[in-house]
Amino acid sequence: MDFFVEQAPTDQAVHALVRGKYGERARILSRREVLSGGLLGLFRKRAVEVTGYYSHGPARIRPSTPETMETERRKILSTVRGDEGDRTRSVAETPTGGTGESLSDVMRELRALRESVGGGDTRRDEPEGLVQLRSVLDENEFSSAYTGEIVERAKRELSYDGLAQWDALGARVLEWISDNISTFPWDEHAATPRVVVLIGPTGVGKTTTIAKLAAMYGAVADPVRKVRMITIDSYRIGALQQIQKYGEIMGLPVAAVETKEEMRRQISLAQDDDFVFVDTIGKSPRDFGKLAEVHELVSEARGEVHLAVSATTKLADMREIFRQFEPFAYSGVIFTKMDETSNVGNLLSVLRETRKSVSFLTDGQSVPQDLERAQVASFTKRLHGFARARSAVVEDVVSMS
Ligand SMILES: Nc1nc2c(ncn2[C@@H]2O[C@H](COP(=O)(O)OP(=O)(O)OP(=O)(O)O)[C@@H](O)[C@H]2O)c(=O)[nH]1
Ligand SMILES: [Mg+2]
Known part of the structure; x- marks a missing residue:
């Protein structure tokens, strides 16, 4: 299961966008009105932003055994409440109706919890790796648009576990940043003069x-x-x-x-x-x-x-x-x-x-x-905060060879 955040000018448009990108399985969890686009804070337009989740299709879905459901539920609940350790355990151990529980029950519970803790502030609920990602990109002076694009991509493409660990997440982000850099094809032997x-x-x-x-x-x-x-x-x-x-x-x-x-x-x-x-x-x-x-x-x-x-x-x-x-x-x-x-x-x-x-x-x-x-490396070597992520990439390469 992966989460997404999407924006469009109207509710209808955003629903069509979500269906087009993630298919009929996509479920919307929250909706809010935001200001988007514009230049230097001017000409910003009203837009509808939705968050939700989708599964990857039958072949990739893990069977919903009672254990996997319970694990997923623990993860979601602990994220929503910002709980750790004992508190998470006590939430997870609350009787829930056991094996018959469906994902939609969990989501309903999630929504209720969100409302009870004040809701709305999704950043507070972010996994650790994602919090660090924002701060590292900010420290390197990436624009808020660039940071937003990377964060959305991370949420879209990585699992919950992928977002939790900074080293692994940082290594992926370093790859994305590298792929985004376009170097000029300077050919030393182009036609003269x-x-x-x-x-x-x-x-x-x-x-x-x-x-x-x-x-x-x-x-x-x-x-x-x-x-x-x-x-x-x-x-x-x-x-x-x-x-x-x-x-x-x-x-x-x-x-x-x-x-x-x-x-x-x-x-x-x-x-x-x-x-x-x-x-x-x-x-x-x-x-x-x-x-x-x-x-x-x-x-x-x-x-x-x-x-x-x-x-x-x-x-x-x-x-x-x-x-x-x-x-x-x-x-x-x-x-x-x-x-x-x-x-x-x-x-x-x-x-x-x-x-x-x-x-x-x-x-x-x-x-x-x-x-x-x-060259791409001219920039990546000048980025701060990716040191451990960088060594994770190197280890990856070494272990593949
Ligand atoms: N630190 C640093 N200084 C540089 C670099 N490149 C040029 N400079 C200095 O910047 C100053 C201006 O350099 P110029 O090459 O005259 O700049 P320009 O763009 O031709 O200037 P105008 O013709 O007046 O528009 C000089 O003191 C250079 O030595 C660089 O990469 N690093
Ligand atoms: Mg000059």
Whole structure:
């Protein structure tokens, strides 16, 4: 038997949803009206939320022997009352009519108990593992939507025992978080010249990241690749000098462009190159005029666009940045300054919400070493609170081999 929580705009819709997802066996236990959806607390809509349970079908149902019924009943009653040990035992030992008892009797008793203890607060009744799950996700700064999704999935897919033990639950959740991460398919040997454009808010580290990429392919790689850099950051005093300096040190050509024609010409000069890295002017995403100008030039480069954003950005600001730069049709996200934060939940939440792929991470000012291709492990190793869960995964793998 598994529990579920579902929402829909009306009672009719939620019942249809439950029947569609869990079949005729699904039973609803509670119903309440909630506010759902919306942006930053605005435009929230009324919805009906139901909780209930369903069984997996005849083949998977354990026979309802008096013992299994009694065990199930004990578990449910102890959860509802928050009882442990002796108190649970005394509830379980209350005469109940013995072997003829059906699950619906237990559920009726459960509902009555819930009402008698004040009802409504389902969180208080949560199994230990689930309580810990919420707190670990919160500690890692996952958004409430992400946490909600994971918690609902856990309730939907795992048995009562699966939710009770943090180590086993944490190991499953780590797998789900990993599966949710989409990494950008960066192919080192894609067709050339490969034009890569970095966009993003001011001061996040675009120019430094361009220098790291240029150094990695144009100086460190073996064999060395043919690389050039283009900047459209010439509006700001000192910006051109910054990238020119990198070019000089690495012996790579750098060009500054201010018009579409120049951009077209520079790209045509790069036909024999492997990589062209294009740096853009750092402007606030709210400065629409400048963004439109940059957009014109970037479109002319006809390259793949990556959004650079500092990993230290607050979740709400991050959402805003992702949205404001959407007209650039960026296909990858680069998180910079990973060394300045110890939480990655907000990064994974915004990636999940926007269905974007992450391409690179930077974690320091040193060129080129503080740059890594984003991998699932780049994030999972930075999560806290999963240590024992992680070792449970390892034990699993070892025991399977
Ligand atoms: N700690 C840390 N600092 C970084 C990282 N990447 C860049 N920086 C620093 O951030 C500052 C800004 O870097 P830039 O590369 O000039 O940033 P930008 O996005 O090009 O800035 P604008 O062109 O002004 O928009 C510099 O001091 C960099 O050394 C990083 O991964 N970690
Ligand atoms: Mg710059």
